[in-house]
Amino acid sequence: MADAPTVSETPPHPGSEPAPDPLTIAGRALGSRLLLGTGGFPSLEVMAQAISASATELVTVALRRVGVEASGPGRGPAGATPKGRSLLDALAATGVQLLPNTAGCHTARDAVLTAKLAREAFATDWIKLEVVGDEDTLLPDATELLRAAEQLVDEGFVVLPYTSDDPVLARRLVDVGCAAVMPLGSPIGSGMGIRNPYNIALVREAVAVPVVLDAGIGTASDAAIAMELGCDAVMAASAIARAQDPVMMARAMRAAVEGGRRARLAGRIPRRLYATASSTDEGLAEFT
Amino acid sequence: MISLNGQRSDLRPGETVAGALARLGLDGGARGVAVAVDGEVVPRAQWESFALSPDARVEVLTAMQGG
Numbered sequence: 537m538a539d540a541p542t543v544s545e546t547p548p549h550p551g552s553e554p555a556p557d558p559l560t561i562a563g564r565a566l567g568s569r570l571l572l573g574t575g576g577f578p579s580l581e582v583m584a585q586a587i588s589a590s591a592t593e594l595v596t597v598a599l600r601r602v603g604v605e606a607s608g609p610g611r612g613p614a615g616a617t618p619k620g621r622s623l624l625d626a627l628a629a630t631g632v633q634l635l636p637n638t639a640g641c642h643t644a645r646d647a648v649l650t651a652k653l654a655r656e657a658f659a660t661d662w663i664k665l666e667v668v669g670d671e672d673t674l675l676p677d678a679t680e681l682l683r684a685a686e687q688l689v690d691e692g693f694v695v696l697p698y699t700s701d702d703p704v705l706a707r708r709l710v711d712v713g714c715a716a717v718m719p720l721g722s723p724i725g726s727g728m729g730i731r732n733p734y735n736i737a738l739v740r741e742a743v744a745v746p747v748v749l750d751a752g753i754g755t756a757s758d759a760a761i762a763m764e765l766g767c768d769a770v771m772a773a774s775a776i777a778r779a780q781d782p783v784m785m786a787r788a789m790r791a792a793v794e795g796g797r798r799a800r801l802a803g804r805i806p807r808r809l810y811a812t813a814s815s816t817d818e819g820l821a822e823f824t
Numbered sequence: 825m826i827s828l829n830g831q832r833s834d835l836r837p838g839e840t841v842a843g844a845l846a847r848l849g850l851d852g853g854a855r856g857v858a859v860a861v862d863g864e865v866v867p868r869a870q871w872e873s874f875a876l877s878p879d880a881r882v883e884v885l886t887a888m889q890g891g
Contacts, residue, residue: 573891583889598890601829601883602848602857623887624856639890652865653885657858724891773891 557797559769561746562662562694562715566593569763570793571635571748572786573773580626582782587630590776590786595627596635596664599654635696637664642677644684651688663688664718665697674724676700682708689713698750701735703742710743717743718750718771721762725774727754733765740766756785756792763796764804826880837878841871844882857886 558565572592577583587595627634636654641647644667651663667684669677676699688695694715699705701719709717719739722728729752730736740747749762750771759770772789779785826835828844835844841859850857859866860883866874876882 575888575890577889596891597887599858599885600888600890602850602886603829623889634887636887637890649860649863649865653858653860656865656867657856657886771891 557801559746561696566633566769568592568594568790568793569769569797570759570790571595571750571769571771572632572776573771574623574627574777576774576777577782580622583777584626584630586776586782586786587627587632589783590772590790592790593632594635595632596637596771596773597623597627597658598637598639599650599657633662634658634660635662635664636660637698638666638684641667641684642669642680643667644680644687647680647684648687648691651684651693652691655693661692662694663696665695665714675720678702678705681705682712685709685714686712696748701732701739703735703738706739706747707742710745714745716746716748716768718748721749721752721758724751726752727775728752729754729758730761730765733761736762736765736767753789756788759789759792760796760799763793764799766800769793826876826878826882828882829884833882835876835880835882837880838875840876841866841874841882844876845871845884848884850884854886857884859884 558567559569568591570590570592572587572590572595574583574595574597577586636658638647638650641650647665647667651665654663655661665681665684665688667677667680668674678700681697681699685695685697689712696716696718697709697714698718698720699709706717706719717739719736721730736749746768748769748771749767753759753770753772753775755775759772762770770793776782776785776789826833828835828847833847835847841861845854859871861874861876861880
């Protein structure tokens, strides 16, 4: 007779304890599928609390002139520090890895130089490549983006390009060696969610590298939808930083990303026009 | 005229990148800082030796909160 199993040997119910599900980009495993932007928070303290609540392991930072204070809509007085030191100190205390961006660049030349400066400043080869072609929409300039991506890959960078929701451009970016693609759901900071879910699904099918939904997330359901569409991760910035309660929104985004990811892996039921009864007709009483 | 972060500076030709950093209150070991002169990166190891030309454009950059 076999020994009765002890409690500790009893296997958990299937699905009760999810297996680790890391996001791997360029060989680096990240425990969270949520990336955070650091811009727009009312203070560094709130930023640090939101980072902690989100459980993110990768956050973006911009590169700007020393001595320039951040300004613009929604940025609080503590949004910038003359030397960037207290920002870096605050981020170092959270233990996250930095993903510098090339925000504000309009040409491949400027983006490549900015990436090289970021590598010098932060000692990382990773770059979130942004090359925008229009001030009103901040939509990517496809030709400059592709040109910059190619140069940066040649220079040894791990390139994560912010791109249109265009599966053909995504494939071209991967062809030149990008480590991931970051298609937009809608314009940066618009909070309009995913305007073309079919294209995001096509981007997912078009490339074999991680797809990180970037830009347009407005609230938690947008992040869940991105993951359900098959995205490997979600990047949220304004949606968290400019929420009325950024820390609570960070927590919500974390839950949404995890929920959307599980739903994707679980496999959703097909959509049907007509009802399908979930209770059997067998044994149904006849009252008349 | 040597410009420093887009503004006129009192830097004189022959002064080094380290001199430019000092104008901004940054010592030579400034962490999280990068420097470009005339659109080219000047690596940290060259800050003490890189001499500025009479019309150099110096950009000193650091981290700022951003998406």
